[in-house]
Amino acid sequence: MSDNPTNSVSPIAKALLLPLAPVDHRALAQAGVNDLGLRQAYRCCRDLLLAHEGWASGYALWALPPQTRPHAWALYGFARRTDAIIDDGDPATRTEEFRTWRAQVEGDLRAGRSDHPVCRALLHTLHTYDIDPDTVHAYLDAMWTSLTTTTWATYADLYRYVEAVNCSVGRQVLALLGPRAPEATERMDALSAAMYLTDILTDLGEDLRWGRLYLPADELAEFGVIRRELERGEVTPAIRELLRFQVDRVRRLYNRGMEVVDMVEPASRLAVRCGAALFREMLDDIERRDFDVFATPPRAGWPRMVEALLRAGLPAMPARLRNRRTATVRQAAERR
Structure with missing residues (x-):
């Protein structure tokens, strides 16, 4: 692929992101x-x-x-x-x-x-x-697994893969956020895993077309679902209950992972809230469409995305604005 992908950004995205250029x-x-x-x-x-x-x-x-x-x-x-x-x-x-x-x-x-x-x-x-740098090696090892493994026997097997793929990146990002407690790593791992598992659910139909199935085989058997039913893309009652179980488990991971917000530097907390809000909105979309993830991948439209960002940002915004005003006053005083 090209490493100069600016032309791949849609005109609407470019227009919306234009105000961020000087920032x-x-x-x-x-x-x-x-x-x-x-x-x-x-x-x-x-x-x-x-x-x-x-x-x-x-x-x-x-x-x-x-x-x-x-x-x-x-x-x-x-x-x-x-x-x-x-x-x-x-x-x-x-x-x-x-x-x-x-x-x-x-x-x-x-x-x-x-x-x-x-x-x-x-x-x-x-x-x-x-x-x-071992976090980079771990990520590359996990991505190699993506090329060689297309099914997972148990949730424990899947979760080990998820940890290797996304938690390695999550731990890198945690270094940027400024961890303030030893427990921050475990909470960030949970949040990173929740985000990746959300992607797995939203991309279920597309992954099946690529020949990959990230839902654990033992859980398919438990809910009475066979792979051919998933490949047909019909949301049977059994498939709906299987996906409801997956969504509920991911929500519990989010609840645990979001505890990391209070374990990083205050200036970083808004970004964590906003990122998590966008992924949790995709889970909401799965439920709104009654767990039909096959026709089109669940993706919240931009009005809901904006709403999610505003909900995530409003609690922290007054502090952000106060800090900005304080910095402006201080800089003006220094110039005088």
């Missing part, structure tokens, strides 16, 4: 990213993320403190670049493409430098926040 420019400066080539590398990661996730993720990341925002682009942009090989690549060539990409990433990690924009931004972020 993003200042974020790079406040993050200490002054080298022109490195700035371009971070922007490449941002564009990779926006091309796939759209404007909502842009506004959710905007809620991060500006000095950490570009580093979030790097972490999520790298994850998206890697994931695209698995999900969007040609089935005939994606295994070899992944091997090539993995060799480049691991070689760059050993060398401590890279000419690839995504890897260059990633390496800079890992160094800036002293993030263990």
